[in-house]
Amino acid sequence: MTPAAGALRKAAWTRTRRGVQGVAAFLLLAELASRTGLVDRDVLPPLSSVLTEAGRLAGDAAFRTDLRATVTAWLLGLAEAVALAVPLGLVLGSLPRLDAVVRPVLEFLRPIPAVAIIPLAMLLFPDALDLKTTIVVYASCWPVLINTVYGLREVDPVARESLASFGFGPLSVLLRVSLPSTAPFIAAGVRMSAGIALIATVSAELFASGSAGIGTFINTAGSSARMEPMLAAALWAGVLGLLGNGVLAALEHRLFRWRTAR
Template sequence: MTGLRRRQELWLGALGVLLAFGVCEAVGRAGLVRRSYLPPASEVLVRAVELAGDRAFLDGVGATLWAWALGLALAVAIAVPLGLLLGSVPVVDSAVRVIIEFLRPLPSVALIPLVSLLLGVGIGTEVALITYASVWPVLFNTIYGLGETDPLAKETLRVFGFGRLAVLLRVELPATAPFIAAGIRISAAVALVLAVATELLSGFGEGLGIFIAQAQLATDGTRDVLAGVVWAGVLGLLINGALVWGERRLFPWTPQRRAVERGGGVLKERVRS
């Protein structure tokens, strides 16, 4: 049942992509929009494939992915311990909650001038902004996961003499891990958006955002701009797919997975009867 559902999702996703591709191709070919503004989708796709053989472009993509990975790793390293602390110690949570709620809504791109003044022009500014934007989903998912931990399991360990650290490592952290993984998956998308947006808006360094920004300045650069956007979308799709695959392999005991498996079992029993 699970395999059938995944195949259906893949087919529906492929159908949606083909429909979108067909609409963009038809609009571009029909001349409803000037080609300088919206070239046919086939031309954009061909250009995106050509860029795969451009060493300078691939180096820029590698620079973007390096900043993405570094910023995301720092966000996880900060958010998980902080989330465990805030979720475990209500006094600390109450003390810093106002500060967190003040900082969380601040848009990261609005901080580019300030961070650039503090850290200078370079990858440090990009990584700092990525880290800032990516820390929140992991942080709040960690806190929420701790709140969803089975209290009976924690009390059982305490009855048998286990201390606070043992309860955290043996019960709370394993129960919170799927929530942390979901937060990392959300933050991965946020980090990629910030990596490209920071390069695009700041105009320094190298990367996929720099390629798109420079293509905008060209006389006929719309095709390159859209090809760069296609690359950004494909990278996001691959990253999300890899993280979803990892979640399914690492945490097969999550409630959603058990519900799907139970549904498949019920269906099998009905077929047998």
């Protein structure tokens, strides 16, 4: 192992250790706040009870169905967002004049919260999966799109001009130089979008009752004022987000190790 690789591994281990310590401290404070009466137990049950309920839900067939429904809509919507945003970002990043025309429309749409279009989506998409994936695509395509456009602007112009001077056309330059150089930016955008996509999925399930999913489960538990199942389901949503971010971060590090080292 080279000294640089050893330093990177040591830094990664330090970050992981500090993260674990932070989570442990938060969990301990939450438990103490409930046990000591600092927070009403009807509002915030002891964390140990929530963790016990989360373990019980893992063995509950109905909850596993809700979990699968959320994961399916989350991953499908994220994949569709990437498939839409990357080509659009490449086009806008390669054609500045078109970008200047389209950008005001995009900047108008981007701040609109995804939850604001749920009522409209419910009218247009009666199928629950179509509804959720539409909301996810709208909410999560922006980081990928913006990162793709700005990534193209960071491509070394000398590399593009050198390839063009050898007779390669614009498409070849895009595929051989621009896209590989932009790939790390796209990967970072996908990782950011994954968290947004999960939030959008659960939000759509919360508002669009009747469909399976973690949000629907939380709604049902909330209508009965059962705090432990509500918090346990929210905990599972957090676990999904943590796993998704970890997998994407590991892939990003593995595929673009040269960029991390630099």
